[in-house]
Amino acid sequence: MMRPRVLVLAPDADRYLAELGALASSGTELVAAPAAQGALDDPRAFPVVLGQPDIVAEYLAGGAEVRWIQSTWAGVGPLLSQARRGFVLTGVKDVFGAPITDYVMAYVLAFEIKLRERLGRQARRSWWPEDSGSPTGKTMGILGTGSIGRHLAKVAAAFGMRVTGLSRSGRRVDGFDAVFPVRRLAEFLSEADYVVCTLPDTPATRGLLDKDAFAALKKSAYLVNVGRGPVLDEFALADALExxxxxxxxxxxxxxEPLPRDNPLWHARNCIVTAHVAARSLPADIAAIFRENYERFLSGESLKFRIDIDRGY
Known part of the structure; x- marks a missing residue:
C-alpha cells in the first residue's frame, strides 16, 4: 500500500525528521520545510502535514489541500478559521502538564514567599524579616479541566490547596474539589486565591477574563496565565493591578508576541512577564504522538487527540 507523503512544516523541521527515522525506513516519504512559502513552491502533494499551526495556516491560505494535520502545539487557534477545508485536525495532549505545572507552582511559591520583594531588599542591603505565606489551605481556581488542568490540580492538592475548576459544562472531574460551569464564573473567581488560566483561544473563551471578571477577584488574589493571551483583556488586567x-x-x-514594548503589563504593579516559556513543544514527544496517529491513519482507525473544530479543542 502506498504510504501518504508527509510534510513537516516547522522552523525546527529537521529535528522532527530525526525523530521520525523509523517512518522513513518503512517507506514513508518525509519532506521538511521551515516556512510556508518553501512548501508551496514544492509541486508535490502532501496528504499529511505535521506542523506549527501558524505556519500551516499560511500554507493552507496559499491553496494547499491536505487530509490530516497534526499540530506541534497544544493550541491550534490559527487553524480554526481553516476548519471547513475538509481535513482532520489533531492536537497534542499529555505532554505539557508537567512543565506547565512546574511553572505555575514556581510562581505560586514565589508570590507566597514574597520573592520579588526579598530580592529587592537584598539589592538595597535592607534586612527584611517579614513572614512568608504558604499555599496550604488556599484555593486554586483552574480555568480548564483538561489534561493540563488535571495535572496541575493533582500537584496543587499535594501542596495542601483546595482546587476548583471551571469548564463549559461544570461536570465533576476527578482531582477537583468542585467544578463550576462558565455561567458561574464570578462565583468561581470570588473564591480563588490563585486563578490559573489553561484555556485555549476559541470564540467562546476570547475575552472571558475582562473588567467584570477582575472585579470579582479578592484583592489578595493572584492570576497566572499559561493558556492563551486572548482569553483575557490585557488593558483591563493592567488597570486592575494598578x-x-x-x-x-x-x-x-x-x-x-513578542509583547509590544508599550504594553502596560510590562510595568504593571507586581506583574511578572515571561516569554511563552512555560512549556515548549519537544520534537521527541510530538513525534511519538504523530507516529502512533500515522499508523492509525493508514489503517483507518480513529486518530488520537482529534480537535473538535466548533469548540476549538
Missing part, C-alpha cells in the same frame, strides 16, 4: 484590585499576576502568554 488600582490594587488584585495582588499580582504571572503571565506567559499574550495577545501579541
Amino acid at each position: 488600582r490594587g484590585d488584585m495582588a499580582g499576576a504571572a503571565l506567559d502568554v499574550f495577545v501579541e
Whole structure:
C-alpha cells in the first residue's frame, strides 16, 4: 500500500525528521520545510502535514489541500478559521502538564514567599524579616479541566490547596474539589486565591477574563496565565493591578508576541512577564504522538487527540 507523503512544516523541521527515522525506513516519504512559502513552491502533494499551526495556516491560505494535520502545539487557534477545508485536525495532549505545572507552582511559591520583594531588599542591603505565606489551605481556581488542568490540580492538592475548576459544562472531574460551569464564573473567581488560566483561544473563551471578571477577584488574589493571551483583556488586567484590585499576576502568554514594548503589563504593579516559556513543544514527544496517529491513519482507525473544530479543542 502506498504510504501518504508527509510534510513537516516547522522552523525546527529537521529535528522532527530525526525523530521520525523509523517512518522513513518503512517507506514513508518525509519532506521538511521551515516556512510556508518553501512548501508551496514544492509541486508535490502532501496528504499529511505535521506542523506549527501558524505556519500551516499560511500554507493552507496559499491553496494547499491536505487530509490530516497534526499540530506541534497544544493550541491550534490559527487553524480554526481553516476548519471547513475538509481535513482532520489533531492536537497534542499529555505532554505539557508537567512543565506547565512546574511553572505555575514556581510562581505560586514565589508570590507566597514574597520573592520579588526579598530580592529587592537584598539589592538595597535592607534586612527584611517579614513572614512568608504558604499555599496550604488556599484555593486554586483552574480555568480548564483538561489534561493540563488535571495535572496541575493533582500537584496543587499535594501542596495542601483546595482546587476548583471551571469548564463549559461544570461536570465533576476527578482531582477537583468542585467544578463550576462558565455561567458561574464570578462565583468561581470570588473564591480563588490563585486563578490559573489553561484555556485555549476559541470564540467562546476570547475575552472571558475582562473588567467584570477582575472585579470579582479578592484583592489578595493572584492570576497566572499559561493558556492563551486572548482569553483575557490585557488593558483591563493592567488597570486592575494598578488600582490594587488584585495582588499580582504571572503571565506567559499574550495577545501579541513578542509583547509590544508599550504594553502596560510590562510595568504593571507586581506583574511578572515571561516569554511563552512555560512549556515548549519537544520534537521527541510530538513525534511519538504523530507516529502512533500515522499508523492509525493508514489503517483507518480513529486518530488520537482529534480537535473538535466548533469548540476549538
